[in-house]
């Protein structure tokens with residue numbers, strides 16, 4: 272009888288996961304180039320006896336655990352990349368390469384390896400197969416899409432995909448819970464660059480110039496009115512101008528000013544509409560001042576939508592692992608982005624948030640900061656959740 276709740280069986284795996292996380296925490300790598308991380312994951316899979324192959328020049332790893340007979344296939348995904356944040360947690364296993372696992376992806380890898388450790392010794396308890404997706408570049412520029420293009424959802428064809436984010440991605444999520452939401456969960460991410468092209472000159476004679484600074488200031492405020500005056504407050508939409516570059520001296524009006532920012536939406540139509548309106552407003556406002564704009568609007572990640580029936584299945588699985596009280600239904604999506612969205616666009620998917628923050632010097636610090644830390648004690652529950660979702664999806668007879 273295979274029971275994922277056997278505490279003694281998970282105790283050993285918990286200790287291993289802690290060690291894997293600490294080893295991975297020491298070597299955070301960035302973006303699509305994560306060679307040491309990938310080799311580490313490959314070596315653990317090798318020790319566990321899980322067959323795997325690599326994609327993206329060795330920077331992505333796909334493991335496959337086949338059950339007792341033919342059946343469906345579910346993919347479990349962990350992201351692998353760190354961030355260019357200089358670490359200040361003072362942990363004994365802190366990284367020394369100037370980067371940091373400041374979003375908990377080291378924990379994601381450890382938990383998926385832990386799930387693999389359990390699954391590979393219980394192949395008799397399920398039919399079908401479980402694919403393990405170790406993906407680089409979640410933070411930027413995105414690894415899920417190139418992995419899909421490289422065939423990670425085929426051979427065997429993946430029927431569903433599950434992912435779990437550690438830490439505290441949603442501020443709504445109570446401590447000690449795992450949060451789910453059917454439908455939209457995370458926002459589409461766009462990158463916006465606007466170059467305002469004016470005509471520079473002496474600051475004492477502005478009438479001889481086309482001042483891009485005053486125009487850029489007008490533009491920052493005008494773009495906010497697209498959010499506040501042209502769209503329903505019930506259609507989630509965030510536009511943030513985060514960077515203004517222009518000018519070098521107090522008595523010189525520059526030729527141009529560059530604005531950078533990001534746009535977050537849930538509704539794909541709103542996304543397209545906003546890109547069009549940003550262009551129209553910017554071009555018309557610039558033209559009215561005798562200036563011009565160059566706009567680059569990049570659609571980076573789509574919005575992440577959780578499949579309804581898969582969400583129900585995953586929530587039921589979570590109740591088995593955590594108990595009724597610790598499974599939380601999120602009332603709101605979050606405006607952060609996540610390239611798991613590409614996987615959930617290609618096949619039915621469900622992504623969940625596990626609350627697992629640890630304090631540094633008595634305080635909890637948010638994701639992407641130099642004192643962020645996750646609670647290693649949560650790993651066995653996270654790994655068991657991966658396992659239970661997979662078993663329930665495959666219709667395991669004996670779990």
Ligand code: NI
Pocket residue numbers: 374375376409436
């Ligand atoms: Ni993250």
